[in-house]
Amino acid sequence: MFLPRPFSRVRTLLLAVTLALFLTYSLSRWHYISHAYNAQLVPKEGTAYVNGQAGVLAEPEGHINFWRQFQPLLATYQPKCEAPLRLGMAPSIRFEQASPDFRPEELDMFQDDVEVMKQAHTDFVNEIKTNPPKLHYVPNTKGLVSTAGGEYLPVLVISLRMLRRTGSELPVEVFLANEEEYENYICDVVLPSLNARCVVLSQFLDAVPKIMEVQKYQFKLFAMIFSSFEQILFLDADAFPLLQPELLFMDEPFKSKNMVTWPDFWATTVSSYYYEISSQSIPSNTIRQSSESGEVLISKRTHMKTLLLSVYYNIWGPDYYYTLLSQGASGEGDKETFVAAALALGESYYQVSEPICAIGHGTEGGLAGSAMVQFDPTEDYALTQKGQWRVHGATAPAPRAFFIHANYPKFNPATVFDKQAVNPAFADDGSYTRAWTIPQEVIGKFSTDVEKYFWKEILWTGCELENKFSSWKGRRGICQRVKKYWNAIYADKKTQSV
Numbered sequence: 067m068f069l070p071r072p073f074s075r076v077r078t079l080l081l082a083v084t085l086a087l088f089l090t091y092s093l094s095r096w097h098y099i100s101h102a103y104n105a106q107l108v109p110k111e112g113t114a115y116v117n118g119q120a121g122v123l124a125e126p127e128g129h130i131n132f133w134r135q136f137q138p139l140l141a142t143y144q145p146k147c148e149a150p151l152r153l154g155m156a157p158s159i160r161f162e163q164a165s166p167d168f169r170p171e172e173l174d175m176f177q178d179d180v181e182v183m184k185q186a187h188t189d190f191v192n193e194i195k196t197n198p199p200k201l202h203y204v205p206n207t208k209g210l211v212s213t214a215g216g217e218y219l220p221v222l223v224i225s226l227r228m229l230r231r232t233g234s235e236l237p238v239e240v241f242l243a244n245e246e247e248y249e250n251y252i253c254d255v256v257l258p259s260l261n262a263r264c265v266v267l268s269q270f271l272d273a274v275p276k277i278m279e280v281q282k283y284q285f286k287l288f289a290m291i292f293s294s295f296e297q298i299l300f301l302d303a304d305a306f307p308l309l310q311p312e313l314l315f316m317d318e319p320f321k322s323k324n325m326v327t328w329p330d331f332w333a334t335t336v337s338s339y340y341y342e343i344s345s346q347s348i349p350s351n352t353i354r355q356s357s358e359s360g361e362v363l364i365s366k367r368t369h370m371k372t373l374l375l376s377v378y379y380n381i382w383g384p385d386y387y388y389t390l391l392s393q394g395a396s397g398e399g400d401k402e403t404f405v406a407a408a409l410a411l412g413e414s415y416y417q418v419s420e421p422i423c424a425i426g427h428g429t430e431g432g433l434a435g436s437a438m439v440q441f442d443p444t445e446d447y448a449l450t451q452k453g454q455w456r457v458h459g460a461t462a463p464a465p466r467a468f469f470i471h472a473n474y475p476k477f478n479p480a481t482v483f484d485k486q487a488v489n490p491a492f493a494d495d496g497s498y499t500r501a502w503t504i505p506q507e508v509i510g511k512f513s514t515d516v517e518k519y520f521w522k523e524i525l526w527t528g529c530e531l532e533n534k535f536s537s538w539k540g541r542r543g544i545c546q547r548v549k550k551y552w553n554a555i556y557a558d559k560k561t562q563s564v
Contacts, residue, residue: 128202129292130273135199136374140381141277143190147179149385155394156335161355162421162457164333169351172393173337183343183386191411194374201291201373203366208297208315209237213285215247217537218303220527221476223252226260227523228306236299236312238262241289243282251534267292284380286359286400291377296367302360305471308516309442314363314468319416319447325372326363327405327417328440328469329355331424332396336406340390344410354417355457356392359401360471361440368413375407376400418446419457420465427503429494436477436490436501439508440469467512470520477520479528480537480544483551491551498554518556525552 156170214222242264253264270292271280290298299311320326334356341348379387380400391406392398408415426435445465454460475486490501502517529545
């Protein structure tokens with residue numbers, strides 16, 4: 067039976083409109099994916115892309131197959147012995163103040179246990195050298211990787227907005243622990259507007275029968291190995307660049323080393339037991355500072371084995387390798403595992419020699435430090451290639467600042483004004499103050515008023531997204547508190563306050 071002609075026309079018109087809307091959506095979706103991968107990726111079989119609704123990758127099989135192969139290796143070569151016994155905690159001494167013979171020994175191990183760990187380490191290294199599981203990534207891609215979730219999501223959004231202020235167009239993958247941490251509005255609207263996407267780690271880890279539990283403090287390494295990029299700049303959620311990070315991928319030292327790390331404040335405190343277990347001679351402790359893992363630049367193609375060994379050190383870290391690599395000194399955790407793995411495998415790396423710098427404002431008790439500055443590896447490398455090591459007393463001008471790691475407290479708009487051990491927004495008398503005023507010899511060389519722009523993004527996040535974050539539910543006056551601070555410190559008194 068034919069429909070009356072007028073109804074047929076209406077039906078045809080509706081079909082045409084529907085088709086047009088579908089094509090428009092498809093075109094916009096294609097444009098987003100293309101832009102998110104720097105217009106340099108051609109979809110291939112096995113390539114992973116966003117499956118927007120669930121926050122998972124459309125084709126995660128490559129990562130799942132990797133984990134299916136790698137998890138049994140980690141379990142097979144578990145250290146099956148008593149953990150190192152702590153006799154004390156290694157002191158945290160600044161690198162430039164440590165004597166050449168500073169080498170704390172705060173652990174005790176039975177020699178039989180050392181031999182058990184050494185055999186397991188040797189066998190694991192041989193396995194990843196001869197028959198490694200294949201890391202999955204899209205060739206010839208680069209991007210930023212971070213971990214977030216919960217109260218770290220607002221901090222991450224601020225950092226991403228600071229990243230985009232540099233003009234960077236690098237895509238970003240943000241790893242969440244599980245679907246419970248996936249926040250629809252943030253992951254489906256806010257992050258895509260910043261050329262970023264959420265990826266749920268449990269989609270890989272839970273797809274394979276569990277042999278071991280992966281804890282949150284181990285997620286950094288898993289975000290790196292499960293990212294879709296070949297070349298990765300990992301940044302903590304509270305770290306952001308002052309310059310376009312694209313520069314780091316194109317220049318030395320990354321061009322030749324394929325791995326760059328940044329220093330912590332302290333001298334290394336690696337136990338001599340670790341060097342015996344990893345079959346290495348004990349190096350001079352004047353070569354490099356300990357590492358700070360808020361920023362790591364690495365190629366998955368060239369440094370696959372370094373990443374795999376780093377995962378091994380992290381999986382068996384809390385009882386064994388964290389203790390061996392730090393002996394209880396400040397920041398014990400994953401931070402030493404990257405360089406330790408590269409050294410154990412003889413793979414290249416460059417650690418920036420310019421010391422990390424704490425920034426903050428003055429109080430009666432001294433510096434109220436709330437952030438750390440890390441410096442440009444390209445300029446640092448140019449100096450060290452000429453034998454000019456400022457950390458050893460060279461008087462050459464310092465490399466330019468490249469990253470700020472606003473680590474303590476977190477500059478979360480909902481909590482930054484709460485009373486804490488460090489109160490970045492307040493002076494001793496309770497009045498508002500700028501957070502970062504010293505040391506002037508570092509802050510004065512910033513090319514812009516970084517702190518002002520940082521607070522501008524805190525203001526935007528606190529007001530535009532006040533009711534959007536799960537961790538902010540039930541909290542009142544977030545926007546109002548940030549506005550009050552902004553108007554007191556930054557608003558132009560000749561113009562209307564925000």
